[in-house]
Amino acid sequence: MPPMSTDADAAVAKLEKVRVETYRTAPDEFADTVESVVDGPAVGVELADLDVSLSDTPVAVDPTPAALKAATTGVTAASLCVADYGTLVLPDDDRGSELVSLFVDHHVAILRESDVVPDMETAFERFDADLHGSAAAGESRTSRILATGPSATADMGELVIGAHGPETVTALVLEE
Amino acid sequence: MAKREEYERLIRTEGASVRENTQGFNQGRYESVAKLDDYEGLKAEARAIKEDAIERLPELIEGLRESVESNGGTLYLADDAADANEYIREVVADREADRVVKSKSMTTEEIEVNEVLEADGVDVVETDLGEWVIQLADESPSHIVGPAIHKSREEIADLLNERFDPDPPLSTAEELTGFAREHLGELIESAEVGMTGANFVAADSGTMALVTSEGNARKTVAATDTHIAVAGVEKVVPSVEDLSAFVELIGRSGTGQDITSYVSLLTPPVDSPVVDFADDERPLSEHDADRDFHLVLIDNGRMAMRDDEQLRETLYCIRCGACSNSCANFQSVGGHAFGGETYSGGIGTGWEAGVEGLDSAAEFNDFCTGCTRCAPACPVKIDIPWINTVVRDRINRGADPEAFDSLVDGLTPDAEGDDAPDHEGETDGRPPLDKRFFGNFETVAKLGSATAPVSNWLADLGPSRWLMERTIGIDRRRDLPEFRRETFHEWAASRSSNRGDADADAVADAEDRNRTNGRRVVVYPDLYTNHVQVERGKAAVRVLEALGCDVVVPDVRSSGRAPFSQGMVRTATDHAEDVLADLDPYAASGYDVVVVEPSDLAMIDREYEKLVEDGDRDALEAVRERSYEVMEYVCGLLEQAGADPDPLVGADDRTSGSTGGRDTSDAPGVVYHSHCQQRTLGLERHTVDVLERLGYDVTTTDVECCGMAGSFGYKADYYDVSMDVGAQLREQLDAAGNADRVPVASGTSCLEQIDALLSRTPTHPVELLDPESSV
Numbered sequence: 001m002p003p004m005s006t007d008a009d010a011a012v013a014k015l016e017k018v019r020v021e022t023y024r025t026a027p028d029e030f031a032d033t034v035e036s037v038v039d040g041p042a043v044g045v046e047l048a049d050l051d052v053s054l055s056d057t058p059v060a061v062d063p064t065p066a067a068l069k070a071a072t073t074g075v076t077a078a079s080l081c082v083a084d085y086g087t088l089v090l091p092d093d094d095r096g097s098e099l100v101s102l103f104v105d106h107h108v109a110i111l112r113e114s115d116v117v118p119d120m121e122t123a124f125e126r127f128d129a130d131l132h133g134s135a136a137a138g139e140s141r142t143s144r145i146l147a148t149g150p151s152a153t154a155d156m157g158e159l160v161i162g163a164h165g166p167e168t169v170t171a172l173v174l175e176e
Numbered sequence: 177m178a179k180r181e182e183y184e185r186l187i188r189t190e191g192a193s194v195r196e197n198t199q200g201f202n203q204g205r206y207e208s209v210a211k212l213d214d215y216e217g218l219k220a221e222a223r224a225i226k227e228d229a230i231e232r233l234p235e236l237i238e239g240l241r242e243s244v245e246s247n248g249g250t251l252y253l254a255d256d257a258a259d260a261n262e263y264i265r266e267v268v269a270d271r272e273a274d275r276v277v278k279s280k281s282m283t284t285e286e287i288e289v290n291e292v293l294e295a296d297g298v299d300v301v302e303t304d305l306g307e308w309v310i311q312l313a314d315e316s317p318s319h320i321v322g323p324a325i326h327k328s329r330e331e332i333a334d335l336l337n338e339r340f341d342p343d344p345p346l347s348t349a350e351e352l353t354g355f356a357r358e359h360l361g362e363l364i365e366s367a368e369v370g371m372t373g374a375n376f377v378a379a380d381s382g383t384m385a386l387v388t389s390e391g392n393a394r395k396t397v398a399a400t401d402t403h404i405a406v407a408g409v410e411k412v413v414p415s416v417e418d419l420s421a422f423v424e425l426i427g428r429s430g431t432g433q434d435i436t437s438y439v440s441l442l443t444p445p446v447d448s449p450v451v452d453f454a455d456d457e458r459p460l461s462e463h464d465a466d467r468d469f470h471l472v473l474i475d476n477g478r479m480a481m482r483d484d485e486q487l488r489e490t491l492y493c494i495r496c497g498a499c500s501n502s503c504a505n506f507q508s509v510g511g512h513a514f515g516g517e518t519y520s521g522g523i524g525t526g527w528e529a530g531v532e533g534l535d536s537a538a539e540f541n542d543f544c545t546g547c548t549r550c551a552p553a554c555p556v557k558i559d560i561p562w563i564n565t566v567v568r569d570r571i572n573r574g575a576d577p578e579a580f581d582s583l584v585d586g587l588t589p590d591a592e593g594d595d596a597p598d599h600e601g602e603t604d605g606r607p608p609l610d611k612r613f614f615g616n617f618e619t620v621a622k623l624g625s626a627t628a629p630v631s632n633w634l635a636d637l638g639p640s641r642w643l644m645e646r647t648i649g650i651d652r653r654r655d656l657p658e659f660r661r662e663t664f665h666e667w668a669a670s671r672s673s674n675r676g677d678a679d680a681d682a683v684a685d686a687e688d689r690n691r692t693n694g695r696r697v698v699v700y701p702d703l704y705t706n707h708v709q710v711e712r713g714k715a716a717v718r719v720l721e722a723l724g725c726d727v728v729v730p731d732v733r734s735s736g737r738a739p740f741s742q743g744m745v746r747t748a749t750d751h752a753e754d755v756l757a758d759l760d761p762y763a764a765s766g767y768d769v770v771v772v773e774p775s776d777l778a779m780i781d782r783e784y785e786k787l788v789e790d791g792d793r794d795a796l797e798a799v800r801e802r803s804y805e806v807m808e809y810v811c812g813l814l815e816q817a818g819a820d821p822d823p824l825v826g827a828d829d830r831t832s833g834s835t836g837g838r839d840t841s842d843a844p845g846v847v848y849h850s851h852c853q854q855r856t857l858g859l860e861r862h863t864v865d866v867l868e869r870l871g872y873d874v875t876t877t878d879v880e881c882c883g884m885a886g887s888f889g890y891k892a893d894y895y896d897v898s899m900d901v902g903a904q905l906r907e908q909l910d911a912a913g914n915a916d917r918v919p920v921a922s923g924t925s926c927l928e929q930i931d932a933l934l935s936r937t938p939t940h941p942v943e944l945l946d947p948e949s950s951v
Contacts, residue, residue: 066453092447093448095461096451096463102394120420143446148435152437154197156305156332
């Protein structure tokens with residue numbers, strides 16, 4: 001296994017700390033790793049910008065809304081990870097990534113090792129650059145979610161993990 | 177006395193839950209911000225962004241309008257609540273919506289949009305679990321971040337079981353959450369309109385940030401085809417990049433989380449496909465994102481706040497709740513007492529004054545005692561105590577902004593005529609009688625000392641106490657301060673230059689060594705040290721002399737803390753000018769100024785800046801630069817100037833066995849309660865350092881305030897709150913490991929409160945060190 005960068009190491013440690021079960025996986029192990037972390041009926045959004053595909057996995061890509069509602073696991077790409085916080089940056093796009101990452105009990109986020117940034121400031125510089133880049137290219141606006149751990153609430157008298165959003169989150173860090 | 181009964185009821189019914197939650201948030205804040213490399217730098221950055229944004233607000237709003245429109249949304253700038261509600265009604269009616277699902281938004285509480293939509297027959301559903309609970313209970317939020325923190329798990333279970341009759345009944349927090357998730361999930365998925373707030377909105381892109389943890393805001397937006405975001409105009413910042421500092425600060429400051437589970441950075445209308453969750457034919461990618469977006473920006477008094485030099489700072493508020501969580505009084509009573517129409521806690525005063533008006537702010541403004549513990553907690557460095565003082569001043573003045581507040585006629589029998597307001601009464605442009613009494617405490621103290629001990633006997637008589645409670649609202653259960661016939665200043669002036677009887681050779685030698693330090697010191701005769709706690713003043717003089725200082729106690733006016741606390745800003749300013757005029761010549765000739773009472777040092781150190789005119793700035797700087805809390809000064813003498821501590825009474829001098837040895841094993845330990853304002857000034861550690869240097873074993877308390885807070889604990893309306901806050905301190909002082917220690921405190925109020933709370937008698941730290949110590 002090639003040595004991981006410091007940022008990625010820090011990210012993995014922090015992800016675990018915020019209750020995100022995290023695995024590193026090489027591209028040739030990817031399908032097996034996905035299979036081992038999904039439970040119940042699984043749906044997903046194809047990983048457009050990554051060198052791996054969900055097509056060889058048990059994940060049903062591009063589900064109907066009814067299939068999404070019946071699913072337990074949702075698999076989507078994360079565009080960035082902020083090492084300091086264990087924060088996964090999830091796209092809100094026209095392919096349904098937001099729906100698939102949100103309306104399930106278990107979310108699996110796929111992340112490229114090189115998409116780990118050290119801190120929040122760097123992440124926001126990246127967002128800002130994306131924004132101006134897409135504006136210059138005449139592309140549509142960008143929406144994204146900074147997701148740190150599973151959903152949670154303290155409104156029912158005690159801390160409960162798993163509120164409206166997913167109760168469990170897994171991250172797969174793709175080695176390159 | 178209706179207020180008193182209401183507060184007592186809230187402490188009894190909601191206090192325990194509020195306390196547990198706010199103290200948990202507060203403790204979490206301390207732990208979370210400690211992990212930041214540069215917390216102060218981050219706060220300064222956040223502050224600068226807000227200052228700039230509010231300065232350029234009209235321009236930013238226009239930029240935002242362009243961004244939102246080019247994104248395909250609509251921006252509506254509403255003048256007031258009615259205007260906003262009318263617009264929202266139309267949007268909902270045009271969509272022919274049966275249901276609006278909402279994520280948490282205090283601004284929608286402010287405009288009361290739920291009632292308006294419900295009157296149109298629309299089903300309005302709060303999806304934040306806390307908001308949903310209070311919607312079911314038909315109550316109002318008790319905290320701007322945790323709306324239902326006043327409810328225990330058991331109360332929530334009872335509420336849901338009664339309302340929905342689930343089988344089996346719900347009990348655990350997991351069961352309650354699971355039920356809510358299912359129930360609300362169905363309602364969200366079939367709703368047409370999703371309404372959110374917005375924590376921040378970036379003008380250059382139209383990107384808004386939503387800071388949440390449950391995921392309901394995400395669902396509210398993703399599952400509906402019409403998104404209405406409601407936000408105050410002050411939420412606009414220049415660009416997305418500006419959000420970074422706030423994202424790092426808001427969770428830590430509010431609930432003590434490094435970051436909340438979700439920070440949505442949406443540039444609406446969002447691209448998520450609009451779906452019917454029953455559709456089992458078409459995959460997600462074949463659904464269009466046919467979604468309308470309306471950003472409703474609300475003025476509702478905010479642009480006027482922007483033009484108001486004093487209230488403007490309120491607009492920097494990011495609604496994190498840190499000022500509520502760090503407030504000892506809020507921890508006891510919560511936002512149902514310490515809150516107005518919509519907003520609660522320390523900054524609530526600014527919001528209510530600006531949005532609703534002074535009447536709403538007046539309902540709860542007196543809960544702010546000016547303890548300043550919220551000031552360092554605020555992520556945008558708002559001087560929240562000052563806003564409370566300003567608003568109190570305006571309330572005092574009522575309709576007549578030119579009214580004069582320092583007249584002492586309120587203290588004479590003349591004022592008890594027909595037109596004299598009682599302590600709950602309306603004012604005729606003057607502060608109410610109780611505020612004038614406490615605010616002019618200098619006059620009371622002078623009279624008290626001049627006629628002591630008769631004044632003390634008279635004041636303590638039953639009928640006097642009854643009259644005092646009735647007219648100026650002093651709770652008769654409180655011990656009154658006992659005025660001393662000989663003031664601290666008089667003692668110092670009449671005393672020979674002979675500095676006590678330093679008979680031991682070693683001590684004399686050490687004093688001779690210390691004498692070479694040649695520091696000249698003014699011990700400031702603050703109001704309480706001068707008239708009531710005279711012994712601690714004498715102790716301060718003797719300690720400083722023993723460390724080689726040349727000490728004088730000039731006749732200087734009281735700091736103005738008393739009128740400042742009552743919102744009598746002009747009277748306080750009058751004091752400030754006199755004090756600076758008196759002290760500046762000393763500072764100019766090289767004297768340091770040592771202050772015993774922390775709240776008076778805080779006047780010089782942090783409040784005078786707000787009070788004095790430009791002409792007094794140089795004097796203020798000169799005096800402030802040379803002013804020290806007494807133990808801070810002793811610490812400096814010992815640590816930096818190398819003074820010999822031998823003449824001071826250390827732990828080894830208090831051992832029962834050996835004399836003069838260094839064995840302190842059976843010396844009494846000390847439990848130290850630092851003063852709230854002293855802690856805000858960062859001066860707690862100096863006292864601990866000095867005591868430890870002198871061999872004392874020291875533990876400290878960590879409650880934010882003792883609950884007495886100057887005049888607050890004396891007031892009959894607030895006596896129960898004061899004692900409830902004090903009970904927290906008592907618990908710590910009497911905890912295992914502390915129960916046998918000598919209680920030590922720096923503030924007059926703290927000493928009085930501890931005296932009332934414990935059977936042990938507390939002492940000021942400088943009295944422990946006093947070469948002529950009697951404690």
